[in-house]
Amino acid sequence: MKKTTISDVAKMANVSTATVSRILNGNKKVNPAMKKEVLNAIDVLNYKPDNVARSLRSKGSNILGFIIRDISNPNYAIICKGAEKIARKHNYNMILCNSFGVVENEKEHIDLLIQQKVAGVAIYMADDSINTIQPLLDNNIPVVLIDSEIEGVQLPRIRSNSYKGTYEGAKYLLNLGHERIAALAGNENVFAGRERLAGYVDAMMEFEKEPLYYTGGFSKELAYDQTMEILEIKPKVTAILAASNQLSLGSLLALKNREVKIPKDICFLGFDNDDFFSLTDPPISIINRSVEQMGSSAMNILISSIRNKNTDNKPTIYLPIEINHRYSCIPVNQMGGFKK
Incomplete structure (x- = not known):
C-alpha cells in the first residue's frame, strides 16, 4: 500500500502543502475553516508525519x-x-x-x-x-x-529538597521524644540518596543522638530485609524513617508480617504521597513532595x-516539600512495646 504523503493531505483539503506544514507545526495564523479541512483530511487518510525528516528540513x-x-x-x-x-x-x-x-x-x-x-x-x-x-x-x-x-x-x-525533607522529618520524630530512629536512606551513589541521608544524619547530630541508617538502594525487597534487621536491635528502635515510597512499602510489609503495630509498637514516617499511605490503618504520616x-x-x-x-x-x-501529619507517629511516652 502506498504511504500517504503531505501532498495527498493537501490535495484532499484543497490547500497547498505549505499550509498543511504550517498546521502540523502549530502555526496559529491559519484560517480556522482551512485548518478544519486539513485536520479532517489527516484523519481520513490516517496521515503520519515523518518527524525526523521534518526536523532535518526545518533544522529543528x-x-x-x-x-x-x-x-x-x-x-x-x-x-x-x-x-x-x-x-x-x-x-x-x-x-x-x-x-x-x-x-x-x-x-x-x-x-x-x-x-x-x-x-x-x-x-x-x-x-x-x-x-x-x-x-x-x-x-x-x-x-x-x-x-x-x-x-x-x-x-x-x-x-525536590530531599535534604530538607529528611532533616525536618527526623526533627519531627525527635521532637516527639524519639531517640532511637532508624532511617532507610536509599542509594548513596545518587544525589537524592546522599541528600536524604545527610538531612537525617544532621538532624540526629543536632539533637546529639546516634544516627542509625541503612543504605544500598531504593527497592522494596531491600527495605523489607533491612526492617527485619531493625526489629532485632537492642535497645529497640521506636521510629522508622523511610526515604522513598518503595522503601516505605517494603518496610511496612515487614512490620505487617511481624505483627508490629503502628504507632503503638513503632512509629513510621514515609516518603512521597502515594495514595496507598492514606488508605492504611492507621494512615501513614509522610514527607511529601510535588x-x-x-x-x-x-x-x-x-x-x-x-x-x-x-x-x-x-x-x-x-x-516545596512538607510533612503530612497523619496517625503513624505519636510521642514516645504514649507507645507500648512490640512483639518479638
Whole structure:
C-alpha cells in the first residue's frame, strides 16, 4: 500500500502543502475553516508525519527525550504525566525511556535519542557521571537534570529538597521524644540518596543522638530485609524513617508480617504521597513532595532552553516539600512495646 504523503493531505483539503506544514507545526495564523479541512483530511487518510525528516528540513525537532529509572514506580509515572502534559501543550512529542536504574541502559537510550534528532532531553539519572550524558552535550542537545547532580557541571536542574525533607522529618520524630530512629536512606551513589541521608544524619547530630541508617538502594525487597534487621536491635528502635515510597512499602510489609503495630509498637514516617499511605490503618504520616510538578517544571525549563537558546541561564529550581501529619507517629511516652 502506498504511504500517504503531505501532498495527498493537501490535495484532499484543497490547500497547498505549505499550509498543511504550517498546521502540523502549530502555526496559529491559519484560517480556522482551512485548518478544519486539513485536520479532517489527516484523519481520513490516517496521515503520519515523518518527524525526523521534518526536523532535518526545518533544522529543528518537535521530539523530546525523557529518561527515568523505573516506570513501574508510581512516582515516576506521575513525573512522566507532568512532563507529557507540558510537552503536548507546546506541540512536542515525548519519547519515554526506562533505564531501570542501569547506567548502560541509560547510555543506549541516549544513543537512540541522538539518532532520533531530539530537541532536548530531561533525565532522572541512574548515577551522577558526566560520561553518561556527554554525548548529548557533544551534540549540543539541551539537557535538564531531575533530582540529579553532576559535580563541576552547570546544567538546568529540578530538585525536590530531599535534604530538607529528611532533616525536618527526623526533627519531627525527635521532637516527639524519639531517640532511637532508624532511617532507610536509599542509594548513596545518587544525589537524592546522599541528600536524604545527610538531612537525617544532621538532624540526629543536632539533637546529639546516634544516627542509625541503612543504605544500598531504593527497592522494596531491600527495605523489607533491612526492617527485619531493625526489629532485632537492642535497645529497640521506636521510629522508622523511610526515604522513598518503595522503601516505605517494603518496610511496612515487614512490620505487617511481624505483627508490629503502628504507632503503638513503632512509629513510621514515609516518603512521597502515594495514595496507598492514606488508605492504611492507621494512615501513614509522610514527607511529601510535588512529584507531578517535578516533571512539568523539568519540561518547562527544557522547552525554554530549546526555544530561547540561552546557554547562560542554568537555573536550579527547588520544589516545596512538607510533612503530612497523619496517625503513624505519636510521642514516645504514649507507645507500648512490640512483639518479638
